Amino acid sequence: MSNNMTDNTMLEVRDIKRDYELPGGLFKPKKIIHAVKGVSFKLERGNTLAIVGESGCGKSTLARMLTFIDEPTGGDLLIDNKKVDTRPGHLTQEMRQKVQIVFQNPYGSLNPRQKIGDVLGEPLAINTDMSAGERRDRASEMLTKVGLGPEHYNRYPHMFSGGQRQRIAIARALMMNPKLLVLDEPVSALDLSVQAQVLNLLADLQDEFNLTYVFISHDLSVVRYIADEVMVMYFGEAVEYGTREEVFSDPKHDYTRTLFKATPKADIESIRARVAKKKATAAA
Amino acid sequence: MALLQIDNLIVEFETATGWFRAVDGVSVSVEKGEVLAIVGESGSGKSVAMLAVMGLLPWTAKITADRMLFEGRDIQNISPAERRKLIGKDIAMIFQEPVASLNPCFTVGFQIEEVLRIHLGLDSKARRARAIELFSQVGLPNPEERLNHFPHQMSGGQCQRVMIAIAIACNPKLLIADEPTTALDVTIQKQILDLIMALQAKNGMGLIMITHDMGVVAETADRVIVQYKGRKMEEADVLSLFESPKSNYTKALLAALPENATGDRLTTVSAFFDGNPEPAPEARA
Numbered sequence: 166m167s168n169n170m171t172d173n174t175m176l177e178v179r180d181i182k183r184d185y186e187l188p189g190g191l192f193k194p195k196k197i198i199h200a201v202k203g204v205s206f207k208l209e210r211g212n213t214l215a216i217v218g219e220s221g222c223g224k225s226t227l228a229r230m231l232t233f234i235d236e237p238t239g240g241d242l243l244i245d246n247k248k249v250d251t252r253p254g255h256l257t258q259e260m261r262q263k264v265q266i267v268f269q270n271p272y273g274s275l276n277p278r279q280k281i282g283d284v285l286g287e288p289l290a291i292n293t294d295m296s297a298g299e300r301r302d303r304a305s306e307m308l309t310k311v312g313l314g315p316e317h318y319n320r321y322p323h324m325f326s327g328g329q330r331q332r333i334a335i336a337r338a339l340m341m342n343p344k345l346l347v348l349d350e351p352v353s354a355l356d357l358s359v360q361a362q363v364l365n366l367l368a369d370l371q372d373e374f375n376l377t378y379v380f381i382s383h384d385l386s387v388v389r390y391i392a393d394e395v396m397v398m399y400f401g402e403a404v405e406y407g408t409r410e411e412v413f414s415d416p417k418h419d420y421t422r423t424l425f426k427a428t429p430k431a432d433i434e435s436i437r438a439r440v441a442k443k444k445a446t447a448a449a
Numbered sequence: 450m451a452l453l454q455i456d457n458l459i460v461e462f463e464t465a466t467g468w469f470r471a472v473d474g475v476s477v478s479v480e481k482g483e484v485l486a487i488v489g490e491s492g493s494g495k496s497v498a499m500l501a502v503m504g505l506l507p508w509t510a511k512i513t514a515d516r517m518l519f520e521g522r523d524i525q526n527i528s529p530a531e532r533r534k535l536i537g538k539d540i541a542m543i544f545q546e547p548v549a550s551l552n553p554c555f556t557v558g559f560q561i562e563e564v565l566r567i568h569l570g571l572d573s574k575a576r577r578a579r580a581i582e583l584f585s586q587v588g589l590p591n592p593e594e595r596l597n598h599f600p601h602q603m604s605g606g607q608c609q610r611v612m613i614a615i616a617i618a619c620n621p622k623l624l625i626a627d628e629p630t631t632a633l634d635v636t637i638q639k640q641i642l643d644l645i646m647a648l649q650a651k652n653g654m655g656l657i658m659i660t661h662d663m664g665v666v667a668e669t670a671d672r673v674i675v676q677y678k679g680r681k682m683e684e685a686d687v688l689s690l691f692e693s694p695k696s697n698y699t700k701a702l703l704a705a706l707p708e709n710a711t712g713d714r715l716t717t718v719s720a721f722f723d724g725n726p727e728p729a730p731e732a733r734a
Binding site: 219220327356357358359360361362364365368383384385386387389390391423424426427428429430431432433435436437439440443446 | 710
């Protein structure tokens with residue numbers, strides 16, 4: 166059993182923990198914040214895991230650990246069935262290339278003084294010994310893949326809309342041909358119509374490159390659409406973890422139920438019920 | 450008589466390439482006790498239109514309207530002093546970023562008492578009592594203690610509650626909520642929306658809810674205006690908007706909701722809508 170499980174496993178996390186130490190003051194004792202308190206999961210190649218939770222629940226800290234930005238204080242991280250040595254300086258270049266991240270705010274994650282072509286070419290310049298011409302070709306190619314054009318190569322970030330910038334951020338993440346993409350709220354800063362386009366793009370790219378996604382979001386309707394598996398986090402713990410059908414049809418934890426109840430319902434039945442209820446109270 | 454009546458509002462800004470029309474001939478009317486939602490994506494002019502009503506736009510903006518009446522009174526050409534008496538008292542606004550819209554240098558107690566002092570002229574004892582009452586009304590725990598807190602000592606949801614308390618301090622007749630829950634978590638969003646709706650029902654205020662979230666519209670509105678690129682695309686009551694949207698843009702917006710996805714790709718707006726902001730003929734009427 167363990168053999169055919171491991172074959173297709175892209176990412177495995179075992180009891181991963183992250184504590185932050187708040188330095189004490191003169192009269193204030195040192196304080197330890199347990200941001201992530203031991204989370205475990207397994208994710209198969211080509212699948213999407215959605216992590217849901219409110220702000221401060223540790224979902225972004227988890228994303229930072231998966232992308233080696235933050236070092237876990239405990240637990241194991243296995244990528245492609247290889248245990249990752251997360252100590253600073255011990256990470257192989259190959260490992261770094263396998264995992265990439267797309268951040269929430271496309272207005273903050275692009276350098277305003279860097280041309281788009283340079284944004285995309287930089288990972289290649291650092292990690293490979295490609296010539297400038299080759300890098301340029303690869304960058305233009307990637308721009309077309311994410312729905313922009315080679316004519317955008319020499320433009321600056323401020324010349325793009327939010328949706329276009331998020332496409333650029335996705336393109337940058339894909340430059341090193343990663344296998345695992347961590348998406349930290351990639352659509353929550355975008356308008357509804359643009360959100361649909363970016364979600365479609367992500368689905369297209371996943372099919373084309375057989376990418377594995379860890380998709381962090383607080384929007385349950387997006388999660389329901391994109392995820393294969395869902396994990397709900399609450400105060401640093403995974404309170405619910407299962408396939409999309411399991412979690413959405415039969416939520417086990419109280420917090421998950423609260424979350425479902427709090428999500429606005431836009432179907433006609435609920436609107437009709439609400440309008441009728443309001444009329445009834447107005448008449449009474 | 451409508452509480453707020455705006456006809457053919459046009460707001461323009463001067464740019465390097467000439468005048469830019471942010472709001473192009475929008476008419477809005479709200480009755481007493483009615484909840485009107487204005488939906489649109491960023492840049493559709495939904496906030497700018499309401500800021501024009503409040504008189505909060507910079508002087509560089511050119512505002513013209515055929516009529517701009519609040520309770521039958523012209524609010525387009527009133528003096529700044531007159532306007533200050535009206536704004537914050539009869540018309541109040543809740544902004545999107547609760548933490549940014551409070552002054553970080555003063556306690557929240559000071560900020561709410563300021564409104565009570567200027568508009569109602571209460572003495573300090575009465576102000577404090579009213580502030581405590583308002584804080585408990587919006588569901589802040591330990592209201593008395595809270596008065597001495599600074600905005601940075603509270604969470605986003607709590608700051609939004611303070612903002613709401615300040616907005617309803619003088620029992621306004623019209624409350625304008627500009628994306629009141631966009632910066633908040635789903636569970637907190639639910640609490641804040643429930644709170645606004647309960648206060649609206651209790652005080653019988655007119656409420657204008659500006660949002661880009663169709664879910665929020667579905668949960669709160671009586672009537673909806675859909676705006677795109679400064680133009681009104683559609684106006685309908687909430688049920689008919691979701692049931693049988695008239696304009697192509699509204700259809701496209703509803704189809705782009707992830708919960709309405711059919712197949713494994715979402716319908717994008719461009720599939721329905723060519724980007725031409727020409728409104729449906731019935732929206733013009």
